[in-house]
Amino acid sequence: MYFTYLRRELRRRRKVALVVASGLALGIALVIVVSSVSSGMGKAQEKVLQSLYGLGTDMTVTKAMESSEEGGERPERPRFSFDARDEDSGEEQSTDRVMVQGFQSLAGSTVDKVGEQSGVADAVGGLSLQVVKVSGEFTRGQFQQDGQGGGQGGPGGAEPPEGGRVQGGGADFDVNSYSVYGTDVTEPELGPLTSSRITDGRTFKASETGAKVAVVDSAHAKEKELETGDTVTVKGTEFKIIGIATAESGDAAADLYLPLKQAQTLADAKDKVTTIYVRATDSQQIDSVKSAIRKNVSGTTVTTSADLADTVSGSLSTASSLATGVGKWLSVTVLVAAFLVAGLLTSSAVSRRVREFGTLKALGWTSGRVTGQVVGEAVVHGLIGGVLGIALGLAGAYAVTAISPTLQAELGSGGTGGPGGIGGPGGGGPGQETAAKTLEVALTAPVGLTTVALAVGLAVAGGLVAGAFGGWRASRLRPADALRRVA
Structure with missing residues (x-):
């Protein structure tokens, strides 16, 4: 009887049902779009952070390069030496200068010390290097005596006699620099190489600690x-x-990845590392692990993903703030408004059905049964609105993903003691310069099962809110009200 009457009333009042369901649908759709965009922002930020020090890394440990005024070591400057001899004229010469980049080196034993801290699941070291290659050739000059031709002079030759001069000759050299990173091949699942995908060939084997092999970007x-x-x-x-x-x-x-031992040999930095990559046993205990490392491993700087996230600016940060701030508040406001409108419309519909409900009470329906009838109709309205809202929300999320707007993430530089300088953007990973850099990330709007479940819950809640308004109004009706309206 209940469902038969419910079905008949829903068919009779299709327009009211459509209006109430449409209002709820708009609110639910907006919640889905904002939630999916916020999720996409989170994934984009994770992608940016992974590019700095690798997938699976919870924090990095580094040591700032102290200034000479503080008694620390001076930054290494490249120096090159060439021997210009007669037989070298016209022949190409080249030399490489390999320098530790970015940070003061740490002893290899520090890696073991970090790994022994409570809450640390794994710790591996890496060595960041900069290679400056100078290549070119010397050209001998031609000696000319005053008023006549002469012999040759130039680099490595005899001093020209009086009354003559050397013309031409000189040196033509190119300077090329690139970054090299020594990675611990025995721990392939931790470190910056995990943020790259092998598109040709293979990665390192655990047995290749001393092998002369390389992976190239x-x-x-x-x-x-x-x-x-x-x-x-x-x-x-x-x-x-x-x-x-x-x-x-x-x-x-x-630009180039080498086994850690090979990189240490090239830089004359035996058992030295510049960055320690750390994975925590529990992601909820990262802050306590950070505190333990800072306390027990003196002179180091510990940088977590949360520290790096604070340094991300640009359109990605702006859009994320809008999605999490303005977007969510807008969603809540629209949703509350939709619930109130649905409740008012349901209450208004009840006031137009006074004769109907009064007659049903006169026939023996209790107030609870009448209220249940109104709430049942409202819940169905909410479910219809939920279906429409989910469809609209999925369409909006798909449109965002299809357009895939490009956002910029500016990884700002900072001092040597904070995010963005040590272990942070522009300095936390191998090959990174201390200056700020900009990454471009495509925005997507993934919709998860949790978001869909939230939409269904909102639909039911909207129906219950509307039903509560109408049910309260219906429960107050008396049979006498219906008799007074009988023509």
């Missing part, structure tokens, strides 16, 4: 026309390219 490989199987020479040592890596974020951590 795809952008550097394209620029230098390198392929898997080729060799690259660093400071006179040849390394075979075993793989090409493409950074998932579009910004590589380094």
Whole structure:
């Protein structure tokens, strides 16, 4: 009887049902779109942070390069020495200078000390290097005596006699620099190389700690026309390219990756690292792990993903603030307004059905049964609104993903003691300069099951709110009201 009457009343009052359901649908759709965009913002920020120090890394440990005024070591400056001899004229000469980049080096034992701290699941070290390569050739000059031709002079030659001069000659050298990162090949699941995808060849094997092999970033490989199987020479040592890596974020951590021991040998930095990558046993205990490392490993700077997130600015940060702030408040406001409108419309519909409900009470319906009838109709209205809202929300989220607007994430530089300088953007990963840099990230709007479940819950809640308004009004009706309205 109840469902038969409910079905008949819903068919009779289709317009009212459509108006109430449409209002709820708009509010629910807006909640879905804002929630999905916020989720997309979170994924975009995670992608930016992963590009800095790798997937699965909870924090990094580094040590700032102290200034000379504070008694620290001076930053290493590249110096080059060439021997210009007669036989070298016209022959190309080249030399490499390998320097530790960005940070003061840490002893390899520090990695073990960090790994022993409570709450640390794993810790590995890495060495960030900068290679400056100078190559070119000397050209001998031609000695000319006054008024006649003469012999040759120039670099490495005898002093020209009086009454003559040397013309031409000189040196033509190119300077090329690129970043090299020594990675611990025994821990392939931790470190900056995990933020890149091997697109050709393979990655390192755990047994290749001392092997002369290399993985090259795809952008550097394209620029230098390198392929898997080729060799690259660093400071006179040849390394075979075993793989090409493409950074998932579009910004590589380094141009060239080598086994850590090989990188330490090139830089004359035996058992030294510049960055320690740490994974915590529990993501909820990152702050306590950070405090423990800072307390027990003196002189180091610990940077977490939360520290790095605070330094991300640009359109990504602005859009994220709008989505989490203005967007959510707008969603709540629209949703509350939709609930109130649905309740008022339901209450208004009840006032137009006084004769109907009064007659039903006269026939024996209790107030609870009448109220249940009104609430049942309102819940159905809410479910219809939920279906429409989910459809509209999915369409909006799909439109955002299809358009895929590009947002910029500016990773600001900072002092040597804070995010953005040590272990942070522009300085926290291998090959990163201390200056700010900009990444471009495509925005998506993924809709998860949680969001859909939230929409269904809102639909039911909207129906109950509307039903509460109408049910309270219906419960106060008396049979006498219906008799007075009988013509």
